[in-house]
Amino acid sequence: MSSKPSPSNSSRFEGCTLTGALSVLTEVRDAVCIVHGPAGCTHHNFSLLHATLLSNGRVEVPRLLSTRLTENGIIFGGEEALEKTITRALSLSPTPASVFVLSTCIVETIGDDVAAVCAKERSIPVIAVPTAGFLGGVFETGIRNALSSVASLARPGGEATLSANLVGEKNLEYGVDENAAEIARLLSRLGIGVNLRFVREIGTRDIERLGSAAVNILREPALRPVGEDLKRRLGTPYVDSFPAGLTGTCRFLEDVGRICGIDASAAVEEERAYQAAMLARFAGIAGSRVHFQSPHPMLKTDPGAEAICTECAEALDLAVVPDGAAIPLPYPAPVGTAGLRRMLHRWRVLIREKRRQPA
Incomplete structure (x- = not known):
């Protein structure tokens, strides 16, 4: 292994x-x-x-x-x-x-x-x-x-199906398959499947069905030119980013639902309940003191990372103060609720280490 x-x-x-x-x-x-x-x-x-x-x-x-x-x-x-x-x-x-x-x-x-x-x-x-x-x-x-x-x-003019393409996954990124699985989980709440991972572990003939999806989901906003190109070639609308944050994940469901003509309200409520249950698993760190920092001076941070971390800190009643446990800002931002769960596991380790340090 x-x-x-x-x-x-x-x-x-x-x-x-x-x-x-x-x-x-x-x-x-x-x-x-x-x-x-x-x-x-x-x-x-x-x-x-x-x-x-x-x-x-x-x-x-x-x-x-x-x-x-x-x-x-x-x-x-x-x-x-x-x-x-x-x-x-x-x-x-x-x-x-x-x-x-x-x-x-x-x-x-x-x-x-x-x-x-x-x-x-x-x-x-x-x-x-x-x-x-x-x-x-x-x-x-x-x-x-x-x-x-x-x-x-790709073949233009194919028969559209109620499915989505994942476009531009970062193939050298840690957790790329876990992120795709999280997108598939969220889409399943809307009754939507994954048509094609464009491009990850596919064959040349698979690319022919690129135009048959109802929506393209871009990995990040930097790929908007690709989204526009595919929209022009194949007529497929797009969501410009994988979901990030508690609120952002629910908004993602709403955006995909709107494009596909699906009422996403039930899916959003289910996801909010799922998020509440996830957060409850970290109740033991409630009230802890933290502060957010870049993981390394030479590494850039995701522009939305601090807002996502602040949202999670508020949901867990954490105090963001200068002398709190040092929490590295993630880059890229964690994907969906599952990504936040993995991030919070790391937070819990760092908070416990801080607690064990002598005053």
């Missing part, structure tokens, strides 16, 4: 555009990703992705190929190397159902026409994904570009 990393150090929030895109595209299980650039770009990302998969109990090897550009390719152009690598990808066993070609900074600098090479007629889709971070992109830019590129495989 593998041990999972702690929430404080397991998520990647900034960094290379290429890495962000690969965190999405390698979750298309029957695809191959070609990194068009020097071998080091592929090696670095392979190591990161493989280590992250192992730390989460997934014994898998990302299917990555590199065009392995050298000085000669950089001087004279790398399109021929890309053609050869695509041919190699198509000859792999098992044969991939799709190929994604990711450009690196050096390739964009020398001006290779990656899109034109990928657009040639082939037996399977070969899709160019812009991932050159030197043009101003960061990790999340890669995620957005990858999601929009994968969406080109």
Whole structure:
């Protein structure tokens, strides 16, 4: 059994555009990703992705190929190397159902026409994904570009079902599957199922049904451009964030219900009762003194994290004071009621440790 990393150090929030895109595209299980650039770009990302998969109990090897550009390719152009690598990808066993070609900074600098090479007629889709971070992109830019590129495989005009797509899950995030399970639990209160996790552990053919959901649920507001893109392509409305906080979780149910034409009042009341029962399990820390702080000076915090923590502190009658137990602000914010329960378990440990310290 593998041990999972702690929430404080397991998520990647900034960094290379290429890495962000690969965190999405390698979750298309029957695809191959070609990194068009020097071998080091592929090696670095392979190591990161493989280590992250192992730390989460997934014994898998990302299917990555590199065009392995050298000085000669950089001087004279790398399109021929890309053609050869695509041919190699198509000859792999098992044969991939799709190929994604990711450009690196050096390739964009020398001006290779990656899109034109990928657009040639082939037996399977070969899709160019812009991932050159030197043009101003960061990790999340890669995620957005990858999601929009994968969406080109969807079939527009499919029959809509009372279901939802989870869009843009953070695949390198601690607890990603737990968060998806919480969304599924909340949706079940409305009688709505999950159509597709876009993109996590799916196949190329699965993407065809992307347009059949009644609503897209974005992982975070930064993905609104993707939500608008999918709405334009497929006509699917979206909720712009996973639920966060006690009130926010109930509001999420109301928002999804409104989009799907469902009266969410009963579901909201059920969830409020569920939350009350959850909070009752932490009655032992009522009246404790706490204060909230960034987990590390180099880590950013979720803009709404302090409000969510304050809401939970008020619900548990905790006093927020400078000399209270130090509570790290979560990033990203915990998802739904289940996420709050896990957060409060950590609070209880920290509060008890503070109580044991000599006065």
